[in-house]
Amino acid sequence: MDDRAVCWLALHLLFWGPSAAARRLLGxxxxxxxxxxxxPADLDGLRLPxxxxxxxxSGRALDRAGRELEKIRRKAYTLxxxxxxxxxxxxxxxxxxxxxxxxxxxxxxxxIPAVAIVGARRPTPYGRAVAEKLAGDLAARGPVIASxxxxxxxxxxxxGALKEGRTVAVLGSGLDVIYPRENRALAREIAGRGAVVTExxxxxxxxxENFPVRNRIISGLALGLVxxxxxxxxxxxxxxxxxxxxxxxxxxxxxxVLSELSVGPNGLIRDGAKxxxxxxxxxxxxxxxxxxxxxxxxxAKEENSRASLSRDERRLLSExxxxxxxxxxxxxxxxxxxxSALLALLLGLxxxxxxxxxxxxxxQRRM
Numbered sequence: 072m073d074d075r076a077v078c079w080l081a082l083h084l085l086f087w088g089p090s091a092a093a094r095r096l097l098g099x100x101x102x103x104x105x106x107x108x109x110x111p112a113d114l115d116g117l118r119l120p121x122x123x124x125x126x127x128x129s130g131r132a133l134d135r136a137g138r139e140l141e142k143i144r145r146k147a148y149t150l151x152x153x154x155x156x157x158x159x160x161x162x163x164x165x166x167x168x169x170x171x172x173x174x175x176x177x178x179x180x181x182x183i184p185a186v187a188i189v190g191a192r193r194p195t196p197y198g199r200a201v202a203e204k205l206a207g208d209l210a211a212r213g214p215v216i217a218s219x220x221x222x223x224x225x226x227x228x229x230x231g232a233l234k235e236g237r238t239v240a241v242l243g244s245g246l247d248v249i250y251p252r253e254n255r256a257l258a259r260e261i262a263g264r265g266a267v268v269t270e271x272x273x274x275x276x277x278x279x280e281n282f283p284v285r286n287r288i289i290s291g292l293a294l295g296l297v298x299x300x301x302x303x304x305x306x307x308x309x310x311x312x313x314x315x316x317x318x319x320x321x322x323x324x325x326x327x328v329l330s331e332l333s334v335g336p337n338g339l340i341r342d343g344a345k346x347x348x349x350x351x352x353x354x355x356x357x358x359x360x361x362x363x364x365x366x367x368x369x370x371a372k373e374e375n376s377r378a379s380l381s382r383d384e385r386r387l388l389s390e391x392x393x394x395x396x397x398x399x400x401x402x403x404x405x406x407x408x409x410x411s412a413l414l415a416l417l418l419g420l421x422x423x424x425x426x427x428x429x430x431x432x433x434x435q436r437r438m
Contacts, residue, residue: 078103079152079170081136085123087270088284089167092119103154107133142273148246149174157182162291165317169270169288173246176262180237184361185217186353187293187314189307190224191300191332196396196435198224198300198332200427201324203231204437205297207424208350210236212365215265217241217292219285220258222251224299224307229257233264234424241289242269243281250277286310287317294357295320297347301335308335311344320356322347379423387416388425391436399432 082103086093095117100106107127114124126132143150151158151172159181162168174181186209188202206216206228216232218225220240232238240261242250246269249255258267270288271281286309290296296314298321301307311321322345326333340346345356354365380388390405391397399417403410417434420426427435 075102075104075154076150076152077133077136077140078107079154080139080150081107081126081132083170083270084135084139084272085126085132087169087272089287092117092123093170094167095119139272143173146175146247146273148273149178151178151181159292161185161293162288165287165291167287168291172268172270172288173273174266174268175246176264176266177237178266180215180239180266181268181292183213183215183237184357185215185239185293186357187217187289187296187310188224188228188299189218189289189296189301189310190228190298190336191302191305191307192221192223192225194223194227194300195330195332196429197326197393198324199227200393200435200437202227202299203427205299205324205347205350205353206231206238207235209353209365210234210238212236212350212354214294214361214365215239217289219243219282219289220249220254220261220267222254226254226257228299229261233260237265239265239292240267241285241292242267242271242277243285244277245269245271245273245275247273248276282306283309287313290314290317290319293319294361295322295353297353298323298336298339298344300324300326300330300332302331303334303338305335308339311339320345320358322353322356324348380420380425384416384420384423384425387413388420388436391426391434393436396429396433396435399434402434 096106111128151174153170157178188206190198202224210216210232216228216238218228220242229238229240238261244250249258261267290310290313296311296319298307298311314321323336323339324347325337325340347353354362399410402413417426421428425437427437
């Protein structure tokens, strides 16, 4: 890694996150390497934190960057700096892009146009189904799905995307500190098929104040952002505001006016966000040429899947709601079929991606 990259890492470790002080510093010097050749007098008037100024002049910041770089190498992570050709172009355009990104997986996935899908950590079955279906439908047509690896809607979006394409997870912690812990296996799968990224140094814990900071990266990577279920105080609405400030398209999936989890997306729609009921709605909101490229694709996969259903499968599917999961005994009562016959049909529908099974033998139709 060249000297400029080490200097970018050193600057990042001093000022990671949005920093007016770092912008003032870069504005004074011709390049990032010149920052670390400066004398104390060169920093006068920049109002830098004393520890940061001392770290620059003494060389301690570069030493720390060297140690961090060794950790990155040992773990086989990729480090992308703001000047790196592989740094995601859309993210570079935002007001306060991170100086470096730590990446595990395929860094090329960061350069593919993305759609961000975010939402509640405790969603309804309806929200889960919508997030997974939207993510899968979009990922099958080329875009990467970006989200935050949180429990709930984020996880559903990642899983839906992995069935059909690629996804990027943006962490609020170091790459070696996966949060929540139950998503460690999902993070490994994402790294194998896409990328897990963060701006936080190795070993950084998932502190509450990290997540609003990381949200600007989720929206910054994307052409547009979709909110699926969120309370009025949800972090997803922070991400939506950041997306608007970055001139990204903000979209939302409507929900029941009786549900607290619908307050966020319904409010966004009221205030002008595009209403989303399908992947086509998302495609129509994206800028050219992505909009035209997506809409021009024939939905042959969906048509073939529908044609492959038997009469009994279509009949059973018509009894299953999208917005709730039904227990097997209620399905047996509705259809008049024996439980053994129902389970055989449901297994076939699961394999064809038309039905999702929840704990307790409850079943729900995908969108």
